[in-house]
Amino acid sequence: MKKLYCWRCKVEVPMLDESEFEIANRLYSEGIKNTTPGLTREARYKPLLDYYKEVTGMEETEPNAIMHHRIAQYGPPCENCGKPYRTSKASFCAACRHKRESK
Ligand SMILES: [Zn+2]
């Protein structure tokens, strides 16, 4: 887990690393497969929401938010402002327009 700026939520959120995301992803697909009638959306994804809270200490009610809080989908932090590049292939920073240093 690492706190990173999320481009979709426009705020810093706890993001999952690959081993944490793997577990979250499994709980998410179990939620999708759980078609018990009368089950609320929140009850269906409760194991995922609980897991996220356990790892991050943050209460989240939207499973889809958790699923895009994955460190690996973003690039490294910008050399200028520290916000992550939007993708690993981004050539400039979407926050401060800093041109990415090519290595
Ligand atoms: Zn987000």
Ligand SMILES: [Zn+2]
């Ligand atoms: Zn930047």
